Amino acid sequence: MRFEGTSSYVATDDLKLAVNAAIRLQRPLLIKGEPGTGKTMLAEEVAGALSMPLLQWHIKSTTKAQQGLYEYDAVSRLRDSQLGDERVKDIQHYIVRGVLWQAFEAEHPVVLLIDEIDKADIEFPNDLLRELDRMAFFVYETRQTVMARHRPVVVITSNNEKELPDAFLRRCFFHYIRFPDRDTMQRIVDVHYPGLRKELLKSAMDSFFQIRELPGIKKKPSTSELLDWLKLLVAEDIPPEALHSKDGKTVIPPLHGALLKNEQDVHLFERLLFMARHNR
């Protein structure tokens, strides 16, 4: 079982190695990186490449660790008790299985994605320590222990909004997805838009990396934004000359709204271009 990247996802060598090590040693893999560098996509691609089903658990600020294991649906039980339903006698009917339980009980090994773990409460990762380590947990209501049939491949993503506890980190492999350099970016674009004209792509990449290097920009455009922008450029059939005029004078790239998502950044960008034009 090895992950070698897929036809729709470019994985760098270090990423592949981290994924393979995590699969081999059956440890969770923690992925961090700038937004839009394909953290969540990685889990989908790993699942696709290993042809395993993917179970996703998207974390919100209100998510509790318990919800991933199971929930006791007390409200349904209350209603049933007042309607005199027979089911009310057996508590088993009111235990709702969480994503982790489903992953543990699955017939075949699965890929489990715990997305944006840093969104949750600071204690959240600590509450999952034992479950991820032993791949087992105890259901108090029914006094049963749920053991994993197959240890799932666990991929955890974080946007770095909170520090994760050390005890949790020690149990994971870690990979930080760097923003891709030019060559990797070229491969990524080739994978997504194989037919893109060379010259358009070159001018677009020039503009894109220029924009990323603007000083003081608030939200740097990321890979996914570049891909969106390219899609727009292709759809609108913009000639490459429109991105960079011949005399070296910079022009405002068309459809730059796809790259800059913040009106302050757009203003800054326009002002810089304006100044650059007047200096010449």
Place this chain on the structure above:
Amino acid sequence: MLIGFLEHLRAARLPISIKEFLGLLEALKAGVIGPSMDEFYYLARAALIKDERLFDKFDKAFGAYFHGVQTLPAVDLDLPLEWLKRQMQREFTAEEKAAVEAMGGLDKLLERLRELLDQQKERHAGGNRWIGTNGTSPFGNGGFNPEGIRIGGPSAGNRTAVKVWEQRAYRDYDDQVELGTRNIKIALRRLRRFAREGADEELDLDDTISATARNAGYLDIRMVPERHNTIKVLMLLDVGGTMDEHIRQTEELFSAARSEFKHLEFYYFHNCVYDFVWKNNRRRHSERLMSWDLIRRFNPDWRLIFVGDATMSPYEILQPGGSVEYNNDEPGAVWLQRLSERFPRFVWLNPEPEGIWEYRQSIAVIRQILAHRMYPVTIAGLERAMRELSR
């Protein structure tokens, strides 16, 4: 096996646990990687290092262990270009600035630096040479890495992992240097603590429903104490004088702090706190608040944060009448003492880099008065400061 490597990494202050180390050995045993140095580097990093801020340190330690390369001194000054520029503006005296101007301005100088660095591809030498040629260096000795100022141009083709660790691409994530609004927010969030206070209670609907259900349908009302963000922060900021060059940094800190606390008051002072502070810098002489009123108005629950470079003549702290602005009756030291007694939870944040503190007498004096609770404005420094405040 590899025990020496572990010891070496731990000596480089990388927090690696035994469990992680055994994990690495297990991976080696399981044959996750082939006999390749590159792959071993990636594997060791994934298994041992769990924080991208430590990648740079790891790269250095790894390089040193496997190539016998001399490690850079611990306090190396790998600074991003912007920082470098600001630092230069701050550190140069007027004459030196004039000299720099004569050489064609800062940009020219950086251009020259760039040429020198290009000639010298080895990573240690560049800085020294440049310092040697110009002789106006604010950086002291060595450790200045060519990649510290980001030399532009696309990366050269195929990169091997050896280049990756040599190139130390993760330096920007090192928490000793980086400083942006978002990162300060992370540090300040430490201070935010939801305390539950007795008086106000609200209905806990979820708990009531589940308790009622458990109670077989008999209503069982549950209350919880209301959540309060109890953190109240009083900030005193140094403006004017030696502080001007730091204004930008302080503002960053500010914008971060403002959204974090419900109660945030800020006042300004100049160099050191004396009889009065002011709220609006433009009307500093007409709208004053006496420092005694400050002490009376805010109770000891408030956390006090001074922000200033603490760089002044020691007289300004220790002597009555030492202020540069007016004739103060009591020395600044007395006021600092009073404020620190009134607000037991206080810190002083100093935007100047920690490395130069020991060379400034006034900084030493203030640190002594304030029980050494002075922290640099870096992520690591802020974290220490916030930990101090939330004790």
